[in-house]
Amino acid sequence: MPSVEALPLPTPASENVPHALLPFLRSQSQNTLTRLYQRPSSCLSIFRLLGPLERQLIMNLLWLESAIQVSTMAAWVVPEGRKLYDEALAEMAGLHIIQNYASKLALNPTFKLSMRQAITGGGSTSSFGVPAEKDDKRQPSGLETLDSYALERWETILHYMVSSGQGQLPTKPSQGVLYLLQRSCLMKPVHGSTLQITSSGFQFLLHSPHDQLWSLLLQYLHMAEERQMDLVEVLSFLFMLSTMELGREYSAEPLSETQKAMLEDLRDYGLVWQRKASSKRFSPTRLATTLTSLSPPLPTSNTSSGSRAAPGTSVALTSGAGQQGFIVLETNYRIYAYTDNPLQTAVLNLFITMKYRFPNLVVGMLTRESVRKALGNGISAEQIISYLTTHAHPQMRKNNPLLPVTVQDQIRLWELERNRLKSAEGFLYRDFASQADYEYVLTYAKQLDVVLWENPAKRCFFGTMEGHGNVRGFIERRTGGG
Known part of the structure; x- marks a missing residue:
């Protein structure tokens, strides 16, 4: 066992906010996560998304050949950090990264093997992509080209949202992007096919580009099953892109059918650049290579300087x-x-x-x-x-x-x-024969909790649309159908 000092635990004030993808991964089955952990790039990407304490625990367990007693690991933890330590173990157990959580601690064997390969190299899984062979006839795409393309694609989406589809835009997002915006409740259809920004959509504009991107990608992941796409292949491709080298071309031939179909969608979001749709090469943009890192996903500059890169950070x-x-x-x-x-x-x-x-x-x-x-x-x-x-x-x-x-x-x-006035559809009940009849029916309607307004002086009250059937039946039974 390697010699390890007491784990330095972060204080709650410096605790990082969990990544938005982690709750989605925790909701997946153990079989799905184990399949995902067969790719070294997926293990490395998830490792990046975890907090500093989870990462340190993984590195301490990664090179152990056998499980370690829980009491032995707990002895490394200072008393004031025990709560954070327990939360870290629960997070790793929810992701099925650790096993034998009750008595002994050990990494998932599949995760351990893939993580070791990610760190030391080796294997032939092509998990980190297959670089395309150099072609002397074509000039490789430069960083400026990739950044300009990602910026233009991303700005197109945001411009469409703030203009609610009514502005004079040079280009319009694809139908796949528009459908994703609706499914994410960022825009809603009004007056037929016209889309309008929602409250959630405006809140979306207040977030950083990195959070915006993952918000859309999470909805994309939720839609994978209904589109008959293999979720593991979808996640693996996103994690693969996040570990690729910016500015390098990669071959699309080793990709699975699901991942090849994803290329068209990711081009629309600005994550992938291709010379043409039928090209067998692709290059990840900065939006893709920073998916699991803290680096800015778009070219940054001072927004007040008037430079071209400013819209990306707007x-x-x-x-x-x-x-x-x-x-x-x-x-x-x-x-x-x-x-x-x-x-x-x-x-x-x-x-x-x-x-x-x-x-x-x-x-x-x-x-x-x-x-x-x-x-x-x-x-x-x-x-x-x-x-x-x-x-x-x-x-x-x-x-x-x-x-x-x-x-x-x-x-x-x-x-x-x-917000002073609120409208509701319903029925007005009036013209009661006597005060006793009015109070009798009103009491019944109140028991059903369907009364929205009442006026005892005029012997009338207003009830909800849903409760009308019961109130009407009660009145007919009392009056004998009259």
Whole structure:
């Protein structure tokens, strides 16, 4: 057994947020995960997604030839970190990475073998892709080409969302992308085939590109079964892409039929670049190679510098506020946005009234009509305030509070004003012969919890559509069918 000191455990304050893919993996059967662990690239990718404590436990168990007593492993843990240690073991057990959780600890043999191959090399599984042979007749795709393609594909999706499909876009997302946006509840159909952004879709714009991408990919994974795609092959291909080298061409011939079918979808998302649809070569873009890493998935730059790379980071609101801030909000509800980014301008247009537009400045107003329009599209007042706060200009961050309180309160009041009245379909019951009949029927309706409104003075009440059958039957039985 290797000599190991007490495990340095992170404090709860520094504990990383679990990756969004891990709950999905935990919901899979042991047989599915064991098949997945047959690929070294899948094991390495999942290892990257785990927290620092889980990774250290795996590395301590990886080179042991036999299981270790639970008490022996527990002796390495400092007392104040026991809770985090137990949570790490539970996480690994849920992913079927460890076995004999009750008495002894040992890695899943399949995971152990594949993880060792991923670290030391060897084997002939082509798990990390097969590099395409060099072709002197064609120039390999450069990093600028790959970045431009990924940026253009990703911006097309985001532009379509913020314009709700009504803007004059140079290109439109494919039908597969539009279907995925609907299944993810990021957009909803209105007036036939027209799609409109939802509250979840606006919240989606507040996330970083990395979180946005995994949000769509998780929905893609949920759709794999209904599309008769092998889930293990789908996951394996995504993990393979995350371990490939950026700027290198790979052969598509060794891929399975499921993975070849995925190439068309991943081209639409900007994860894969091909010279043409029938090409037997493909290159992963930065969106794909950073799937399981902390590196930015798109070219980064200061959004206020006006560079071409800025649109890719326009919705990366989780990064430094000083770099991303471009909005100045005044107490008179006027907004100055120092940006030439069309995507940022389109997002602002969802909840403000545009007044002027200059090469690097957009001026608008927060009005009752513009906010009510946003509320009608499913965007909440808190989401608007959160967007303005996150994108506040560095000069605004010197204020305390950051946004004018009067403006925040007014946005919330406009939302309350809209929510004052609620409509519901139902039936109005009136013209009762006597007060006794009215009270008798009303009591019965209240027992069913179907009364929405009542007026004793006028002997009438309003009930839900669902409860009408029971109330009507009760009245007919009391009146003898009259």
